[in-house]
Each structure stands twice: as structure tokens, then as C-alpha cells.
Amino acid sequence: MTPIAVTVLTGFLGAGKTTLLRQMLHQQHDYKIAVIENEFGEVAIDSQLIGDRATRITTLTNGCICCSRSNELEDALLDLLDGLDGGDVQFDRLVIECTGMADPGPILQAFFAHEIICERYLLDGVITLVDAVHAQQQLDQFPLAQSQIGYADRILLTKTDVAGDSSELIARLQRINARAPVYPVVNGDIDLALLFDTRGFMLEENVVVSKPVFRRIVNRQENTISSIVVELDYPVALQAVSGVMEGLLSGFADSLLRYKGMLWIEDQPCRLLFQGVQRLYSADWDRTWEPDETPVSQLVFIGVALPEAEIRQAFDGLRPV
Numbered sequence: 001m002t003p004i005a006v007t008v009l010t011g012f013l014g015a016g017k018t019t020l021l022r023q024m025l026h027q028q029h030d031y032k033i034a035v036i037e038n039e040f041g042e043v044a045i046d047s048q049l050i051g052d053r054a055t056r057i058t059t060l061t062n063g064c065i066c067c068s069r070s071n072e073l074e075d076a077l078l079d080l081l082d083g084l085d086g087g088d089v090q091f092d093r094l095v096i097e098c099t100g101m102a103d104p105g106p107i108l109q110a111f112f113a114h115e116i117i118c119e120r121y122l123l124d125g126v127i128t129l130v131d132a133v134h135a136q137q138q139l140d141q142f143p144l145a146q147s148q149i150g151y152a153d154r155i156l157l158t159k160t161d162v163a164g165d166s167s168e169l170i171a172r173l174q175r176i177n178a179r180a181p182v183y184p185v186v187n188g189d190i191d192l193a194l195l196f197d198t199r200g201f202m203l204e205e206n207v208v209v210s211k212p213v214f215r216r217i218v219n220r221q222e223n224t225i226s227s228i229v230v231e232l233d234y235p236v237a238l239q240a241v242s243g244v245m246e247g248l249l250s251g252f253a254d255s256l257l258r259y260k261g262m263l264w265i266e267d268q269p270c271r272l273l274f275q276g277v278q279r280l281y282s283a284d285w286d287r288t289w290e291p292d293e294t295p296v297s298q299l300v301f302i303g304v305a306l307p308e309a310e311i312r313q314a315f316d317g318l319r320p321v
């Protein structure tokens with residue numbers, strides 16, 4: 001039986017993992033791709049963003065798979081095999097999207113530690129996405145961001161359309177990981193042939209487990225990084241919500257690493273998808289609210305020493321009187 005090739009997408013918060021995954025799923029190809037999503041925070045936003053092109057999407061929201069003590073990842077991998085063997089689901093590749101706060105090391109080890117998983121899955125490669133706008137600062141501040149680079153078989157440099165000259169950053173990435181080629185990618189647009197069949201682990205299975213490419217003790221940043229969810233059960237005016245975000249960013253841009261969600265906008269049939277990474281943010285109209293769906297705005301904020309009270313207060317100010 002041919003093992004199922006597994007690609008692990010990693011990269012710091014907001015690096016462009018979901019954007020790439022969407023592109024991977026929407027390109028013309030003959031792969032049947034199953035997806036395991038790990039989300040930081042209680043609300044599964046990314047799986048909604050991916051759409052319906054994956055054969056199956058399993059979302060793990062019970063903490064970060066790299067540090068959760070449960071066997072959630074192993075269970076998900078085994079469940080997929082059950083589905084395959086029982087004929088409920090068909091797939092020939094698996095993509096795992098890690099949270100931006102995941103150290104890929106323990107995730108990779110799941111593929112070497114469990115007998116059935118070792119036999120039925122083949123770890124193909126680790127693709128690390130790097131945000132060309134914010135990476136220098138993230139690498140300075142978070143050892144985890146360096147660790148994610150260290151594990152890569154391919155490094156994708158995202159947001160080069162808005163980042164300016166990246167030559168210093170590329171040199172730094174190559175110092176951290178001399179082995180992985182660096183490819184610039186804008187909005188996830190890249191030939192899958194560059195990402196699949198890297199055979200990153202073919203010759204060095206044992207090396208990966210016992211001798212990580214990059215050995216350091218990672219300070220668990222989740223002590224200082226946390227997430228909150230804001231939910232609004234009433235529609236908000238577009239301008240008012242922009243005003244709230246501008247206000248929060250002018251005070252706390254450095255604390256807000258990542259924020260995203262769906263907004264219910266007054267007098268609009270469509271959901272507004274809202275995304276931001278530190279100071280950069282954008283909004284796009286998404287699909288219409290379904291007739292059987294109760295509209296609600298849901299936003300997730302992830303940050304360092306999150307100013308939770310200020311965020312909640314700012315959004316509370318939008319409540320109709």
C-alpha cells in the first residue's frame with residue numbers, strides 16, 4: 001500500500017499559511033488532499049476560509065498540537081485512515097497546517113513514534129512560510145520563529161509585494177537553515193511541484209528525531225501569548241468598526257500579533273472577512289450569510305500581553321443603544 005504523503009505547513013502567526021493552503025486546494029491538479037488544521041483559539045476561522053475543496057478538513061482546536069498533552073494529532077491521523085479504509089473518504093495526500101505558535105518538532109515526531117502512522121503515512125516535507133514584512137522583528141523576538149525556519153525543507157517568503165528589499169532577510173534565513181531553498185511567493189501563488197515530493201525526510205528519518213536540524217530550548221511563548229474571542233450578536237457599521245480597529249492599533253499595534261474573523265456588517269448580505277498582522281490589516285467581502293445561518297461577528301485576537309479590557313470595551317462601544 002502506498003503511504004500517504006504528508007506536507008506540514010508552518011510559519012509564524014500571519015505568515016500566509018492559510019492563503020497558501022487555499023491556493024493549493026484551488027489549483028488544477030489530480031491530488032485528493034485531506035487537511036488537518038490546528039487553530040490557536042476556540043473559534044475555527046481558518047477552516048471556514050479554506051472553503052470546500054479539501055476532501056476532508058479536520059480541525060484541532062484543543063490547544064496547540066505541538067504542546068497539547070493529548071494525542072489529538074495521532075487520533076486525527078488514525079481517524080483519517082479509518083475513513084479511508086472504510087471508504088468514507090478518499091485522499092492521497094495530507095496537508096497539516098500548524099498554528100503560528102507551533103514548534104514543528106513534536107508534530108514531526110508523531111510520524112516516527114507510532115507504528116501504524118509510520119507505516120501508512122510518509123512525511124514528505126516541511127514548508128515554512130516567512131512574512132517578509134515582519135520576519136526580522138519576529139526572529140529577534142521569538143526563538144520559536146527561528147525554530148520554524150530550522151525545520152524547513154522549503155522556505156516561502158510571503159508578502160514580497162509589499163515588503164521592499166528582502167535580501168538581508170534572505171541571508172539571515174539561509175544562515176539559520178542553509179539546506180532549504182527560499183522561494184518568494186505572493187498570495188500563495190506557487191507551482192505545487194516546488195512544494196510536493198520534497199522527500200525531505202527520506203534519507204534522514206532518524207536524524208530528524210534524534211538530531212534536530214536546529215537544537216535549542218524553545219522558550220514557550222504561550223506563557224505571554226494568548227488569544228481572546230470577541231463575539232457581537234448585532235450588526236455593526238463598516239466605518240464604526242474600522243474606527244475601533246484604527247484606535248486599537250494606534251495604541252496596541254505591537255501587542256496585537258494577529259487578529260482575524262468574520263464581521264456582520266449593517267445592510268450587507270455578505271460576511272466581511274477581516275484579517276490583520278500587527279500593523280497590516282485588510283478586509284474582504286466573503287460569501288453571503290446563508291438563509292439558515294444566524295449572523296454573528298466573531299473576531300479572534302492573538303497577542304503578547306493582550307489588552308483584553310481595552311479590546312472588549314472598544315467593541316462594546318459598537319453595541320446599538
Ligand SMILES: Nc1nc2c(ncn2[C@@H]2O[C@H](COP(=O)(O)OP(=O)(O)OP(=O)(O)O)[C@@H](O)[C@H]2O)c(=O)[nH]1
Nearest residue numbers: 013014015016017018019100158159185186187275
Ligand atoms: N500583501 C500580501 N498579503 C498576504 C500575502 N500572503 C498572505 N497575505 C495576507 O496576510 C494575512 C495573513 O494570511 P494567512 O494566510 O491567514 O496567514 P496564516 O499564516 O494562515 O495566519 P495564522 O493561521 O493566523 O497564523 C491575510 O490578510 C492574507 O491575505 C502576500 O503574499 N502578500
